[in-house]
Amino acid sequence: MTFQSLGSSPTVSVEAPSGAALLRRGVAGAGRALRRYGLLFGFLAFWQVGSSLGWINPTVFPPLDKILAATWAGVVGGAFLDDIAISLQRSGLAFAAAVGLGIPLGLFMGQIRAVEQALDPILQFFRQTSALALYPVFILLLGLGEASKVFVIFWATLFPILLATIGGVKEVDRKLIEMAATFGASRATIFRRVVQPASVPSIFVGLRLSATTALLLLVAAEMIGANRGLGFQVMNAQYNFQIPQMFAAILLLAALGLTANALLVTLQRRLCRWADLSH
Amino acid sequence: MSVVETTRRGEVTVRDLSKSFTLNGQRLNVLRDLHLDVQGGEALAIVGPSGCGKTTLLRVLAGLESPDRGEVLIDGHPVQGVGTERAIIFQEPRLLPWLTVLGNVAFGLEVRGTSRAEAETRARHYIRLVGLAEFESAFPRQLSGGMAQRVGIARALTVQPEILLLDEPLGALDAMTKLTMQEELARIWREEKVTTILVTHDLEEAIYLADRVLVLPRQKGATPRLIVVNLTRPRDRSDPRFVEMRRRLMAEFGLQ
Numbered sequence: 001m002t003f004q005s006l007g008s009s010p011t012v013s014v015e016a017p018s019g020a021a022l023l024r025r026g027v028a029g030a031g032r033a034l035r036r037y038g039l040l041f042g043f044l045a046f047w048q049v050g051s052s053l054g055w056i057n058p059t060v061f062p063p064l065d066k067i068l069a070a071t072w073a074g075v076v077g078g079a080f081l082d083d084i085a086i087s088l089q090r091s092g093l094a095f096a097a098a099v100g101l102g103i104p105l106g107l108f109m110g111q112i113r114a115v116e117q118a119l120d121p122i123l124q125f126f127r128q129t130s131a132l133a134l135y136p137v138f139i140l141l142l143g144l145g146e147a148s149k150v151f152v153i154f155w156a157t158l159f160p161i162l163l164a165t166i167g168g169v170k171e172v173d174r175k176l177i178e179m180a181a182t183f184g185a186s187r188a189t190i191f192r193r194v195v196q197p198a199s200v201p202s203i204f205v206g207l208r209l210s211a212t213t214a215l216l217l218l219v220a221a222e223m224i225g226a227n228r229g230l231g232f233q234v235m236n237a238q239y240n241f242q243i244p245q246m247f248a249a250i251l252l253l254a255a256l257g258l259t260a261n262a263l264l265v266t267l268q269r270r271l272c273r274w275a276d277l278s279h
Numbered sequence: 280m281s282v283v284e285t286t287r288r289g290e291v292t293v294r295d296l297s298k299s300f301t302l303n304g305q306r307l308n309v310l311r312d313l314h315l316d317v318q319g320g321e322a323l324a325i326v327g328p329s330g331c332g333k334t335t336l337l338r339v340l341a342g343l344e345s346p347d348r349g350e351v352l353i354d355g356h357p358v359q360g361v362g363t364e365r366a367i368i369f370q371e372p373r374l375l376p377w378l379t380v381l382g383n384v385a386f387g388l389e390v391r392g393t394s395r396a397e398a399e400t401r402a403r404h405y406i407r408l409v410g411l412a413e414f415e416s417a418f419p420r421q422l423s424g425g426m427a428q429r430v431g432i433a434r435a436l437t438v439q440p441e442i443l444l445l446d447e448p449l450g451a452l453d454a455m456t457k458l459t460m461q462e463e464l465a466r467i468w469r470e471e472k473v474t475t476i477l478v479t480h481d482l483e484e485a486i487y488l489a490d491r492v493l494v495l496p497r498q499k500g501a502t503p504r505l506i507v508v509n510l511t512r513p514r515d516r517s518d519p520r521f522v523e524m525r526r527r528l529m530a531e532f533g534l535q
Contacts, residue, residue: 175371181361182366182367183363183366183386184362185391189390198375198377274376274378275376
């Protein structure tokens, strides 16, 4: 009989490690970091050195220290804070609305075959229609204010969540449902105790995809008709030829995306401790 | 008298049971006019070549499929769908991967409305019975195949069924684990005294565990045969009478 314990590390000796062991561990850790981040660091170093020495055009690619200084000034100085807040508000509202509608609707649609079959063609049609192509329609309907921006992000983020949830519900192992039924579980109980937990991993795939889409659409929407927001700042800085500021706004958008993804991964780890998270 | 009561509990009667499937437009009679009486507390094994309808018969008894003709009575009442007096152990453990061993074993009781605390108390008893007390908080993916199947068995026992239906429960296990689990099943059956109907393709397993063996024939016309296993328990696989019994059963299938 074998029993592998969850998340256990190889046994660590209790005695204080010797200097040589510490060194070995340090070298091993450095090796891991090098393998994982080495290429990224190399790229950044090349950028910094190349831009400073004039190998690459410093007006288009300013040295990293200038970009970081602009980012620092924008965040600490407060110039970007307003933009970060409004961008977070737009994408956050849209994402929350997409989650609030997409997950319940997806759970419902996945359960009831007739509903799913009736709605699937229209869903596929909407999904394949670029949200950005529809943005002018939303502007016509909702005006050039916040509503159309939030709605276009909502529209684009809804489909990954909805489709992933439907897929998750439909792919629940029939054998588990049959097992629950043989114990006398009602349909509602089966839904709550088997179908819902089984679709959580698939829902998270949709959530992570949607979070990425939300930021993508945020930038696009803010570039088209906004006077605030990180996407607007990217465009605005470029018009005014403030290239370090432009990269600072891009950097902040990337940080936003990484943070959102990290939050979702943490939540997924917590909720799906049972599933294999190695991939 | 209590004797009357115990023999009444978990009695299975099958009358004129017929079931057919349509496969590629062809009608396949899987079961035809089957009669069967299983007493309360008896252990019956159903053996037969693949496609003889043994799993179908078990699924009809479970209420997962309905017969074309005939009926199944449990304690004198006709079966309609799945019922709480029966529990099924499938070939695969069918554990919920997001629940611990304890959660899985308590699941059957919980979905019937038993409070979590009570369900878990009873679940712990059966987890001990199948020898997994140390693994209560393990998740299914951390268990070996034999351990997972034991969890499935504990889950079925926890609801204290009158009738335990087993569909090739040890079919997917390796030879060593299989032998251990057969001994375990014999012990559990002895302790729980529950009516047991076991579908298997392993003739030795049938003789080791059952009071009677129902042999379903390969040819659709032939009548099923019931063989009484008249051996004392616990059974010894090397006992000459056991060996003789196995030879007889193999002869039923034209095997040497």
